[in-house]
Amino acid sequence: MAHQTHAYHMVDPSPWPLTGATAALLLTSGLAMWFHYNSTTLMTLGLLTTLMTMMQWWRDIVRESTFQGHHTMPVQKGLRYGMILFITSEVFFFIGFFWAFYHSSLAPTPELGGSWPPTGIHPLNPFEVPLLNTAVLLASGVTITWAHHSLMAANRNQSIQALTITVTLGLYFTALQAMEYYEAPFTIADGVYGSTFFVATGFHGLHVIIGSTFLIVCLLRLIKFHFTTAHHFGFEAAAWYWHFVDVVWLFLYISIYWWG
């Protein structure tokens, strides 16, 4: 049997890039169909294909790494670069929304009453639920670090407990934020204040949900003994993403909730 004489991973042929690309087509055309022709069939198909692709693609990566041993040091290095670059791209995504917020709020137009918050808008008290949310995310940053150190110290019980608490805090944040959205005295349609507030915090909330999902997958893998004390990049990637989500919230809290 021929063996490779290099440390890199030549992947098996896979259908998921094709199904993923098609999923993107179905999502976008589905959105157009929903907006203009009141039909949700295509969009639903798009969401379903996206979900199926993601689940099987990432399942295959777990197989290639944990079960087939393809993730050598050079491969892991590449994955680290990849995750850092992805998170960097997400930082720029959020910079756009912060730019929009500061553009409108630093020089409020006469149409807004020349003030920020605009006339008639009653912003949320930053020292109520938003402050609790800040505490929740900061605490989750501590617990995920605790989980990481426990993992590296081969302390199974503590790593599972700490990661579980992290996930719980993430879900608690989402629940609190959902309740805030429901109870808010202003909507996304309330001028540029509503737009900047809900688009920025909304995308952040979506990232919290994504991050929580990633953490739940890591928790399941942790319970199933997939991670070793020295090799657990999936967990590290999830932790990096989670810290990024936390930092974005801190900027949101300071800029939009407090200063705004």
Add this chain to the structure above:
Amino acid sequence: MPARLSSRLGILRSFATSTRHQVKNKVREHQKLFQEDNGLPVHLKGGTLDSLLYRFTMTITVVGSCYSVFSLVKAAFPQKNK
């Protein structure tokens, strides 16, 4: 696997609420399954369920593509209602 985890006391010491019934380490078995020299690509190497999931995903991908193209062509030629 450390002896303390397989003992009854070890089970009691596990994080009680979620691992009351001790989770067994099946990584070795999975490694054996996925390293078997059977020529199967990784997305089908797990067994029958893999094939079913693949076929389902590919079916909705193809059906969706056709419906998407059909919808876009239909949208490109609007019917004028008298």
